Amino acid sequence: MISVASNAVPMFPSLVADDDPSEFAQELAAGLRARPRQVSPKFFYDATGSALFDQICELPEYYPTRTELAILQEHAADMAGLIGANAEIIEYGAGASRKVRLLLDALERPQRFVPIDISGEHLHASAAVLRADYPALDVRPVVADFTRPVALPPRLPGHGRRVGFFPGSSIGNFDPAEARRFLRLLAGQLRGGGLLIGTDLVKDPLTLHAAYNDAAGVTAAFNRNLLVRANRELDAGFRVNDFAHYAFYNPQQQRIEMHLVSRCAQQVRIADERFDFAAGDAIHTENSYKFTVEGFQALAAEVGFRARASWFDAQRWFCMHWLEAPA
Template sequence: MRNPSSSSSFSFAAAQQQQRHPAAPAAPESAALSEFGREMQAGLARRPRSISPKYFYDAAGSQLFDRICELPEYYPTRTELRILGECAGEIAAQVGPGAEIVEFGAGSLTKVRLLLDALEAPRRYLPIDISGEHLAAAAERLRADYPELAVQPIAADYTMPLVLPAPLPGAGKRVGFFPGSTIGNFEPDEALAFLQLAARMLRGGGLLIGVDLVKDPARLHAAYNDAQGVTAAFNLNLLRRANAELDANFDLEGFAHAAFYNAPKQRIEMHLVSRRAQIVSLNGERFAFEEGETIHTEYSHKFTVEGLRALAVKAGFRPGAVWTDPERLFSVHWLGA
């Protein structure tokens, strides 16, 4: 996971379409014309069925993801926060003074606070996230806590090429921040494409990226199948959102959350499984599901340190320092652009 996009992850083909919240029939834009609506219809029509995980993150989905990050089974968030806290001084030395921080898939702006606290006089923070409402509220809270920092949120799909504001006069490096191992949501070729895009955007600066590491499959399974069922609710929220925004009639009781570790491909796969034979309508179109048929909703690839560094070189970065926890569950990399 996650946060924030082939069709089953953040594909760069699909990502050329920007998500916008569709409206009820009386609103200016119909569900049939919304990006979410088009991708959902296409995802249900293809075999195997799939939808990009970027559509998890409406306001409710973003709140559920925040709860996932606090679960005892979900080690990535607390482990990455520990690394960022313990290694903040070394990270700040790589970033330098007066930096402009660009966060991809910013979410609730929690982790960046550890970075901001360690940096020397950061000039501006540019958080990018697809959930504009959630981002705006988080940015307002950050402004209150960091009144000297220019906070300029950008509601956008960060997997698409976008033009950032010109650097502020006298600013230092422009540094990307991509925590949470969201890089794992991409297929390998898509991860390369995103890193190449980031390298161009951050030229002269660098990228600080969090990467989940290959580990015991049992630990991975527990992280995506928590005892409280929050990850299941997060997954099923995609169907609730489709009902609310796309004139769909998914029966949430008719689908089950399923997540498992595919060891040969070193990735978690997350699906919604039809509990029975059923027919679902979406914007007037009907889709038949067999019992056991799935909608694939997310990949979460795991990496070795060496594998991530090799990928970064291929994308045009210069790999630098790497920080890990004692158990080597998670890693944070500095990549020079």
């Protein structure tokens, strides 16, 4: 779920805990100094932003969630067979942990579930529900930057493979170089195990446009919540209602770009620094890259993963890959 030109600095720097306003202030100020202006989408996910994203996943225009759920419902048993018994599942960017339930239900004696997410309040609430629903499962939530090395719980004797779960095509929020670095990190964390990962596929631009410009305006509210958060936590002074949500598909880059465009001249402050916006000035807030199956598998192979299986929805809009990690 950013100005139209390519960014001069990395669009998606490493995640930080959602309760660190100094990090938010520093990165927001740096992004507003940049040309084009930009803010990392990691800052979408305060408690309000996480709840809005859950709403987005239920929208009729937003196909990724329902298509990936359909794939899991149809093929979870096959996935579980490849993962094996007594597995430890690490979910990156866990959110509400809705999709992993289909996988947990299909697995043979899953031993541990480690959800990792930036939004601590949202994560702990989801983990508490999972503990109640899966009393035999060791649920260990980790509030952390999952794009950096994370201190995972030590493996226990008798456990099966350590398997990563990264649904939702969140890999598309990284630019290609960052995606490569992130996959290399996972290849090390999951050594000897594997990765079950979702990718949104290249398709009709009209379908993509509708998914990020829903009629109910939930995605627009999600995008603007970044400014609401900046006003609440940093007293920035954004005139939130004078920013337009703007999302479009860039076919050359094979990505959706999301932006916030100021409708009028205004000034904001981050700490003691003033930033001036003219009417039409934009903040680039997110990229969402789309993939071909062959292109993504080639990217994963560069860092040592081996593609072993792929599953699709009926329209072939979405793909889930089983990648074996290097031993």
